[in-house]
Amino acid sequence: MKGNYGSSSRESRSENRGKRRKTxxxxxxxxxxVILLIIIVSSIIFLGGNDEETAGKQVDDKKTIQENGSTKDEDTELDNQTENRSDNEEQEEGKEETPEKQSEDVAKENDDNSKPVIQAPSPEKEEDAVVTNGGDSEEVNKTIENQSWQPIGTSQVGEHVSVYEQDSVDWSEMTQALSYATGIDHDNMTVWFLGNNGHNKSVGTVSAKNQKQKxxxxxxxxxxxxxxxxxxxEINK
Known part of the structure; x- marks a missing residue:
């Protein structure tokens, strides 16, 4: 009996040890x-966070690039609009100035046309000049007449009527004749008087600028x- 009990006890302990090992x-x-799950979950959380951060950064970068691109496009468009507006203003100014310039050109052309187109007469021959002391009045120092004097030419056509207005063609041609007779340069000549002396006749008083001799x-x-x-x-007054 005792031997059987001991054998049963050993079997029970052996069975218990086997159960504990399995447990x-x-x-x-x-x-x-559990540890593996913790590692996996931690990895997912960590890597997922980085991916989200990276994705968020990429989105932010893309948004920034788009905003910068939009801003650059807006600036470029604004610059182009400003440049186009400046060009249009310059063109408008050019268009506005064109009529004025044309008017000035027309006025200049009219002024040029108003000046007599005359052919300079041949130089007078001094040997043909007849100089006489005195004259028809006491104020005349001497009188000069020259057969070689010629008409100075004219741009006028039709019946002639003397015109004593300083901006007229006839006045300009008369002063040219006064310059030719006296030898005083037209641009250096002062006209003191120019008036009628009968039908198709005129008389004028002139002197060189800065000189008293008339x-x-x-x-x-x-x-x-x-x-x-x-x-x-040659007069003395």
Whole structure:
């Protein structure tokens, strides 16, 4: 009896130890599984967070690039609009200035046309000049007449009528005749008087600028040829 009891006790202890080993193995496996799950979950959380952060950064970067691109496009468009507006303003100014410039050109052309287109007469021959002391009045120092004087030419056509207005063609041609008779340069000549001396006849008083000596010049109109000097008086007044 005693031998059978001891054998049964050993079998029970052996069975209990086997159960404990199985239990420990299962527990170890469960613990390992839990640890593995923890590692996996932690990895997912960590890597997922990085992916989200990276994705968010990429989205932010893309948004920033798009915003910068939009801003750059807006700036470029604004610059183009400003440049186009400036070009349009310059073109408008050019268009506005064009009529004025055309008017100035027309006025200049009219002024040029108003000036007599005359052919300079041949130089006078000094040997043909007849100089006489005195004259028709006491104020005349000497009188000069020259047969070589010629008409100065004219741009006028049709019947001639003397015009004593300073901006007229006739006035300009008369002063040219006074300059020709006295030898005073037209641009350096002062006209003190120019008036009527009868039908198609005129008389003028001139001097060189900055000089006191005056000359009275008599001129006659020759149809189709212009004004011709006939007499020059050196006067003392």
């Amino acid at each position: 420990n193995l299962i527990l170890n496996m469960l613990i390992g599984l 000359y009275r010049v008599y001129i006659d109109w020759v149809d189709g040829q212009g004004w011709k000097p006939t007499k020059v008086e």
